[in-house]
Amino acid sequence: MNAVIQCLSSTSPLVEYFFSWQFENLTARKKKTFVNAFAKLVVDLWFGESQSVTPEDFWDALCCVHPPFGKISQQDAQELLIYTLNGLHEDLTKTINNKSSNMVQGIIIRHTIRSASNTPITRFFQGVLSQTIICMECRRRSYKEDIFTVLSIPIPSGNKASLMQCLQCFFQQVMLTSTDRIFCSYCKTKQDATVEVKISKPPKILILHLKRFEHQGRVRRKLKTNVTFPLTNLDMSPFVTLYNVTLSEFHLYSVVVSIIV
Numbered sequence: 001m002n003a004v005i006q007c008l009s010s011t012s013p014l015v016e017y018f019f020s021w022q023f024e025n026l027t028a029r030k031k032k033t034f035v036n037a038f039a040k041l042v043v044d045l046w047f048g049e050s051q052s053v054t055p056e057d058f059w060d061a062l063c064c065v066h067p068p069f070g071k072i073s074q075q076d077a078q079e080l081l082i083y084t085l086n087g088l089h090e091d092l093t094k095t096i097n098n099k100s101s102n103m104v105q106g107i108i109i110r111h112t113i114r115s116a117s118n119t120p121i122t123r124f125f126q127g128v129l130s131q132t133i134i135c136m137e138c139r140r141r142s143y144k145e146d147i148f149t150v151l152s153i154p155i156p157s158g159n160k161a162s163l164m165q166c167l168q169c170f171f172q173q174v175m176l177t178s179t180d181r182i183f184c185s186y187c188k189t190k191q192d193a194t195v196e197v198k199i200s201k202p203p204k205i206l207i208l209h210l211k212r213f214e215h216q217g218r219v220r221r222k223l224k225t226n227v228t229f230p231l232t233n234l235d236m237s238p239f240v241t242l243y244n245v246t247l248s249e250f251h252l253y254s255v256v257v258s259i260i261v
């Protein structure tokens with residue numbers, strides 16, 4: 001939990017938002033909500049007088065959002081991050097629009113936050129993926145868009161890989177054949193097809209999750225591949241659609257590493 005909190009409390013636009021938001025609402029908002037607990041934690045971390053901060057209120061609030069986090073066992077950092085962003089988005093949606101967006105279900109599977117409301121979470125972290133599907137029979141194209149908050153990217157096999165190679169794996173064109181064939185609305189039947197994914201709207205802050213676990217049947221294995229990554233100038237332009245290519249350079253400011261001892 002500490003690693004995720006440190007990452008979020010180093011996210012300048014988010015922290016700046018909560019500074020102004022919290023100061024405006026600190027006295028008016030005594031309610032124990034998830035967003036209040038997070039805002040208080042951020043303010044304590046940056047302006048608190050103590051040498052150390054215990055995130056008890058935040059943890060309690062997190063356990064309300066997702067009770068399994070209350071167990072005394074190691075939790076997945078990426079899940080914690082998603083639930084935190086989700087919880088903030090939900091509460092801010094209520095605050096900003098005075099309505100719920102109902103978005104907890106399916107969040108882990110889709111790695112996305114619905115864009116029903118414009119909150120700082122969607123403004124900072126949300127991007128759009130575009131899929132281009134080409135029917136191999138009639139060559140017609142169809143398009144599909146998906147919102148994402150975290151991109152879960154695979155790690156190529158081997159002892160060593162670069163982040164760029166992981167991204168190339170994720171964005172490579174995929175051939176759908178056999179049981180994976182798609183229904184073509186022009187051919188009116190299932191056909192082989194290719195699928196290519198690109199980012200049509202890059203997020204301001206890009207969260208990449210390396211899929212460290214591989215499933216072989218019922219066996220789950222952690223990949224020990226050493227993944228190298230640039231600290232500055234991550235060039236995402238090969239994976240971004242042409243009209244947004246100017247927004248495709250990213251600089252690293254935070255990383256969570258899970259180490260098995």
Ligand SMILES: [Zn+2]
Pocket residue numbers: 135136137138139140184185186187188191
């Ligand atoms: Zn077709």
